[in-house]
Amino acid sequence: xxxxxxxxxxxxxxxxxxxxxxxVFAVSLVTIQIGILRGFSRSTARLIDQSSADLxxxxxDIVHLELSSPMPAQRVEEAQKIAGVDRAEALMIRSSxxxxxxxxxxxxxxxxxxxxxxxxxxWQVTQGNLTDLNQPYTVIVDTNSLRSLGLNQINDRGTIGAxxxxxxxxxxxxxxxxxxxxxxxxxxSLENANAYGLGGSDTGLTCRTDPSGRISCLNQTPxxxxxxxxxxxPRRVNVQDPxxxxxxxxxxxxxxxxxxxxxxxxxxxTRVFTQAEIADLTRSYWTTRTGVGFVLGLGxxxxxxxxxxxxxxxxxxxxxxxxxxxxxxxxxxASNWVIYSVILEQALWMAVLGYIPSIALCLSLGAWTQAAxxxxxxxxxxxxxxxxxxxxxxxxxxxxFAVQKVTRVDPAIVFKA
Numbered sequence: 001x002x003x004x005x006x007x008x009x010x011x012x013x014x015x016x017x018x019x020x021x022x023x024v025f026a027v028s029l030v031t032i033q034i035g036i037l038r039g040f041s042r043s044t045a046r047l048i049d050q051s052s053a054d055l056x057x058x059x060x061d062i063v064h065l066e067l068s069s070p071m072p073a074q075r076v077e078e079a080q081k082i083a084g085v086d087r088a089e090a091l092m093i094r095s096s097x098x099x100x101x102x103x104x105x106x107x108x109x110x111x112x113x114x115x116x117x118x119x120x121x122x123w124q125v126t127q128g129n130l131t132d133l134n135q136p137y138t139v140i141v142d143t144n145s146l147r148s149l150g151l152n153q154i155n156d157r158g159t160i161g162a163x164x165x166x167x168x169x170x171x172x173x174x175x176x177x178x179x180x181x182x183x184x185x186x187x188x189s190l191e192n193a194n195a196y197g198l199g200g201s202d203t204g205l206t207c208r209t210d211p212s213g214r215i216s217c218l219n220q221t222p223x224x225x226x227x228x229x230x231x232x233x234p235r236r237v238n239v240q241d242p243x244x245x246x247x248x249x250x251x252x253x254x255x256x257x258x259x260x261x262x263x264x265x266x267x268x269x270t271r272v273f274t275q276a277e278i279a280d281l282t283r284s285y286w287t288t289r290t291g292v293g294f295v296l297g298l299g300x301x302x303x304x305x306x307x308x309x310x311x312x313x314x315x316x317x318x319x320x321x322x323x324x325x326x327x328x329x330x331x332x333x334a335s336n337w338v339i340y341s342v343i344l345e346q347a348l349w350m351a352v353l354g355y356i357p358s359i360a361l362c363l364s365l366g367a368w369t370q371a372a373x374x375x376x377x378x379x380x381x382x383x384x385x386x387x388x389x390x391x392x393x394x395x396x397x398x399x400x401f402a403v404q405k406v407t408r409v410d411p412a413i414v415f416k417a
Contacts, residue, residue, distance in 0.1 A: 004342050009349055019314040023354030024361070026307025026394070031362040031387050032377060033300040037293060039366075039376030043180045044286045045279040047111070050122035050177070053089075054256060056273045057246035057263060064285040065278065066093060066109060066182060070242030075267055077239065079246050082266055084259040086252075089114050090190055090237065091245040094197035098168070098184070099159045100150030107183040108149075108160070112193020119247050121187070127154060128172025133189045136233045140172035144374025145184035160186070160196045166231055168196075178374055181286050194241055195234035248272075304394055311350060312398035315343060340403050347399035351392045358391075359384055 010016055042049075048056075048065060057079060059069040079088040092112035099105050113120040115133035125140065132138055141151060149158065151170050159165040168186070178185055188196070237243075246267075250259055260272045273281065287293035359379070366377035379387075 006349065009346050015314075019310070019350065020354050020357075022310035022314075023307060023350060023391075023395070024358045026303050026310060027354055027358035027387065027391050028361055029303030029306070030300045030390065031358060031379065031383075032365065033296045033303060034383060034387070035362060035366060035377035035379045036375070037287070037296040037300075038380075038383065039378035040180050040292060040296070041283045041287050042378055043178065043376060044182075045282040046177055046179065047120075047123075047185075048275060048279040048282065051120050051247065051275065052122050052249070053119050053247035053275060054250045055248040055260060055263065056275065056278045057248060057267060057270050058244075058273065058278070060269045060271050062271060062281075064282040067285075068093075068244055070244060071246075071270065072239060073237050073241045073243045074239035075243070075246050075270070078267055079248060079263060082259075082262050084251055084254040084262065085248055086254075087117075087119065087249040089117060089119050089247045090243040091120055091247055092190055092193040092197065092242075093244040094193055095183070096160050096196055097162050098149055098186070099165065101157060102150060104150055105162075106148055106150075108186045109183045110160070110186045110188060110193050110196055112188055112190045112197075115189050119249055123174050123177045126173050126175055130172070132171040133187070133192065135169075135171070137167045137169060137192055137195070137231070138171045138188065139168045139192070140174055140187040141170060142178040142185055142374075143173050143175045144178045146173070148184055166196055180375060181290075181292075189234075190237050191234035194237050304390065307391075307394045308398045311347065311395050312401045314350070315347060315399050316401055343399050343403055344396060347395040348392065351388075351395035354395075355388050355391045359387065 045065065057075065059071050062068040073090055076088050076090045079085055090113075092110070094110040094112070096108055096110055097105050098108045111120075115121070115130045118130075121130055126143065128140060130140070133140060141149060146152070150156075151158070154170060154172070156170045158168050158170070160168045168188075174187065177187075248259070248263065250256060256274060260274075263272045264270060362377065362379060366379055369375045369377055
């Protein structure tokens with residue numbers, strides 16, 4: 001019966017090519033939509049995944065990694081004194097404006113951390129060194145953000161801030177850290193980030209957070225225009241400066257649940273997350289609360305429906321063209337299952353021959369988008385297997401429509417003119 005299925009499938013090559021093109025389109029659409037969703041979700045929490053912190057202490061108002069109320073840097077010292085804490089570090093996240101050497105501006109997200117530690121910066125630095133950030137007004141940028149920031153080579157310069165702008169010297173490149181959902185990421189030391197976020201703010205205000213968590217701002221006279229070519233070095237971060245997170249490394253063998261309870265009891269108005277929990281919180285926000293997951297999921301559903309319609313029409317047309325052959329098989333005593341197996345095998349051939357070029361196309365497209373645009377279409381082995389199963393279900397499900405026509409075949413049709 002296998003020869004019958006292949007004969008029906010390949011006897012009309014032009015129609016076969018058109019049919020497979022439709023399946024390739026449908027499967028590619030599903031794969032790309034799912035791949036973009038997975039790549040998007042992965043990128044939003046990539047910095048968290050790459051960190052080595054056991055626990056993240058955040059404000060009680062946290063929404064996701066980049067949206068949280070500030071807390072005073074004093075929380076770092078308080079956390080360090082808690083039993084079971086091996087090391088506590090501050091993480092600053094600020095928003096500002098980048099201006100390149102040609103005057104073009106771009107929104108940026110500034111991450112300030114300790115360059116001498118890898119607790120936050122677990123990512124790979126392909127050029128330069130993290131310790132270069134100990135120098136005043138130096139930054140490291142993800143390779144996918146270089147073009148948008150107008151950076152071409154190490155030691156290129158820009159400024160950060162619209163008012164009271166401060167210089168920024170490009171000293172290193174990292175990769176696989178940029179979130180698709182966010183502005184370009186800028187990595188620098190805590191001191192530099194504090195200077196950029198306060199002295200180089202867009203508002204012309206100097207803001208501080210007192211130990212109770214209340215923020216107060218002092219008016220400054222905003223300076224618009226070229227930055228000071230020789231600004232004073234950034235000052236050290238003091239206990240009242242606002243930070244975004246306290247990263248905690250537990251002592252070896254420490255129970256994280258018990259340590260989390262001690263941290264939350266000792267640090268007022270905070271919430272403590274494990275690495276997996278804050279990553280899930282961030283991914284969930286971007287994929288559910290923003291509607292991105294719904295839109296991409298809808299695209300995948302549309303692709304699946306389109307594929308079913310295309311395969312269903314092809315198989316139904318094939319059955320109609322070979323109705324007399326199926327009637328002959330019935331007249332010879334073939335059971336319905338034997339006839340159904342011919343149609344199902346034809347559907348399986350269509351699934352396999354449509355899947356192979358589709359997955360190859362999507363992998364090639366994913367490599368190009370990652371290299372050219374920094375947009376990841378994430379297709380893991382598990383995703384590939386899942387898409388293949390979905391393709392088989394799509395084709396076999398469509399075959400059920402064609403089977404209905406064979407069920408009603410009268411063997412006497414063979415003897416009709």
